[in-house]
Structure formats: structure tokens, C-alpha cells
Amino acid sequence: MDVDIRTDDGDRMEFVLEDANPAFANALRRTMIAKVPTMAVEEVDIINNTSGLFDEMLAHRIGMVPLRVDPDEYTLPSECDCDDGCSDCQVELVLKKEGEGSVEARHMKPTDKSLEMPNPDTILAELLEDQEIDLEARAVLGIGQDHARHQAANASYRYYPVVRHNGDELDNNVVAARLAPDKVKEADGPVEADGDVVYAMDEAIDGLEEGDTVEIVEHDDKFLFSVESVSGLKAREIVTRAIDIIEDDLDAFEDAVDDAL
Template sequence: MICSIMDVRNLPVSNAESNPNILKFIITGAIPAFANALRRTIMSYVPTIAIDEVIMVENNTAMFDEYITHRLGLIPLNSDIDDLNLQSECDVCDGAGCTSCTVTLTLTQETDLSTSLIIKSSDLIPDDHRVYPIVDEIPIMKMGPDQRLILEAVARFGNGREHAKWQPTASIGFQYMPTIEIRPGSKFSKKVVEACPRDVLDYDEKNQSINIKDLLACNLCMECVEVAEENAIEVKGDSTQIIFLLETNGALPVENIVTKASEILVEMTENFIEGFQEAVELAENEPNTMKRVVTFERIPMTGKEYETE
């Protein structure tokens, strides 16, 4: 058995409590490879909606069409809807693009001879009210006097494998649970506490000792070990407990990202088992041939597609 039964606990830390976009939890009983698989699945496979095509009707501003288009693609859009098809798998239009798989956002702005204007994400008007910019105040560009910008932006579901603009997270990572051992009787200077970038330690001036104030804030940087006397403090990472941290860019609720990634991991694993069993059966039925190898042309987000050679 690779790992014991996993236990996942929410981590009540101050910034995660106050910011609904951040999720921090501890996984115990799993190997680091599992946490890394979860991290990579979140980054590469959890689909979100982003602008992927722009029809520029008129642009006499100082910005090139390509610059504006690139900026539009990076605006996080609400993706918490489940009835918009993947364009490549849309059975209504066969992947050509239709209202069942794409959403169009229009932008129309112009200035007169004496005004200038900052165009913001809130100026994008969607034809489906559920797909809107998560933040209204994202600046796209500045228009000078007597300029006009008219465009249609087509948004669709995609994932991080296609382009980073479809990644659902602003940041994601994991680390081992820190353990800090302070040798009894050791004397410390205040510099040890000041060296810590995460405010983990407290200084007791009277006894010239240190205490652990916030263990979970420790990022295992070892600065305190460098500054303290030799062997006075020992910091290690416990590989059986993993602290997992992610921050959504707003396209999806942060809990949904982890749930969706877990479902995709299960689907990929089932897909692999099915393909592997088929390969074993083929090899058993044709003992004089070389063992067949199942090749995944691509690992689909849905469906059970795989091909054999």
C-alpha cells in the first residue's frame, strides 16, 4: 500500500480565514507525489472560461489589436456554470462555436476631442449574464481624445494545458509540515527571531530564550538555524504531513477547484486502468507477439477515449 488512509484537515490560519479566495489544508497519510499530482491536475486540467478570440470592429487607439487581445484573455471570468459545453466536444455545432459552447462579450467605447478614458473590465458586456469579469476594476488600456474602440470577444472553456490564461489559480503549492526543536538550556540572541521572515518565533529577553509562536507559518527557510549557535535549534519537514495552499483567481470557488481536480484524477486513473487491462488481455491472447502498449493520444477531461497501437 502506498499510503495509509488520508486525512484532510482545514487549516484555520488568519489570512485563509479572512480571504475566501485562499484555501489551506493539511493532508496526512499521503506521499508528496500525491500532493504534486493534485497540484498539477489543478493547474493543467480544471477548466475555466477565458476570452480566446477577439473580433476587432474598430480600433484607432494607440494600442495594437494584439496587445488589447492579449490583455482581454487574461481577465478572469466567472466560470462557475456547468451547462456550457467544451467547444471541441460541442454536439450542437461540432466544434465550430455556438451559444452552447461560447459566450460573447462586447466592448464599445469612444472619447470626444477633449476627454481621455481608462477602459476597464467592467466595460465588457456579456451576452450571458453568468459569464462576467470577476473584478470590475481591472484596467485594460487608456484611450486618448477622439478615439474609438469597438470589439467582440468570444470566451470559451479551456484548461491550463492549452494556455496559462485558463489556469484557475493565482498561486498554488505545498510543503512538508515543519517541526522545530529548540535544545533545552540554549541561549539565543534577538537576531535569531529577527532573522525569521515569517514571524514564527518569539523572544524571551529575560531568559535569552525563544518560543514558537506560529509553527504553521514556518516555510522551512532555515534562516534561524544559520543565525543561532550550532545545534541550538533544529528545523525539519515532516513528509507524512503536507500543507497544501491554493488561491483562486476568482474564476471558480476555491473549494470547487480541489473537488473538480480530484474527480478528474479519478477519471484519469479509471481511464488508465481500463486501457491497461485491455493491453494485458491483448498480450495474453497473442502470446507470440510483442506485448502491446496502450498509447494515450490525449487524456480527455471527459469521456473514455484512448487508442491502441
């Protein structure tokens, strides 16, 4: 299996996965979305809230704020030895703000100073002169499978297209496939280029002329992935963590098979 990164701007990443199969591609997609642990606020104790927002709405907004910690430093609450939450499995955040102005994510002060907020300017509430918010929140690691607030990423893939011009594969397959008109995309085999095909695709294919053949073949062992982080994690981290998780799952499966035989 091979991975070729096409673009990576931190939160978004596009890569090509080669020599894989649809089952693995789907497992990777699902793992990135649902099984990579992320940190998010799970419980909010409101001490005082005289803002215009209901407590539940305020707690919901706080729950959706992406938080970033080094996941290796924390344990999932279900796997922690404590009963009631401890510094291995949770971070406490205190929010106390009064008087006119916006209450933003960065106003929450965490007990773990290494906790980062990728979007510190997220507005949680607006306060008027005599209003106050005073609360304590507890953030824990969790996975998207259990709650949407822990979803790490939006991830999708499609079969990687190979485009051939007069039988020769192009270097810029993805761009050429995107420009191709439906009659080329939907054809089962090479298409003789007419004026429409040349007009649509000559930007991507050097020397394309009417009467040439153009063909798109989709490979079911090569996938174009797109990953967009919706958590505090970088897209690259989400990919590598997902692969670790799949490896661990396979190891556990192997152990189980060994025990059974």
C-alpha cells in the first residue's frame, strides 16, 4: 500500500491511496470519522448565567468548541482507572465573564495549560452590561461513533481516475477527469473526441485534437481521499491515528484468532 499526499494545508488534506481495496478504503474513511479520539466538553456546571442564552444552548455551544491536546497524554474515561474523572482522563475549564461584550472560547481557562483552541474567537455568547456567565466545564476524550461533538473529520474518497489520450496515460489525471464532459465520463471505453470534448479538455491534455481518443478508467485499487478536520486535530494527524487504530484492531483480531485456534 502506498500513500501520495497531493495537498495538505493543515485542516484539509487530499491524498492518493494506492494498492488498496474498497474494503480498506472504507475502513479508513469510517475510522477517521468515527474512531479517532478527540477532546471536547462533555459536562457543564452553570454557576450563574444571566445572559440571554438558555443554559442548555450555552452548554451545547461550549460542547462544539474544538479543543486540542496531545491524545497520548490522555486516557478515554472508559479506560481510566479512576471512578469519577481525574487529570488523566479529563480537563477542567473555568469560564467567568461579566459585563458588556462577547464571550469567546478563549475566555475558558483550562487546568491543562497545554490545551489549545484552534478557533479561540468562536463566540459563545454576547453579554449586556449587567449580565454574567460563570461556569465550570469538563472536557474528555471521546469518539465520533459515540457523539457528534467528538467527530474528528469529514472524510470521503472516490476511485482515482486514470485518463488516457490516444492510449497514453496522462500525468494530471485528476484535473483531466474533472474537466471531462459526461460523454467521456460515462462512456465504457475510449471516446472519439469531438469539438465539445476538445473544448472541455484541451486545458488538461496537450495537443488534443478532434478525432483523438480519450478514455477514463477508474481503478478499484487506487483512491483519492479528501479529509477535512472538524476537531482540533490536524488532518495529517487524523490519517496517521486512524491507521494506528486499524492496526491495533487487526492485532486484537489476530490475538483473538490465535486464542480461538
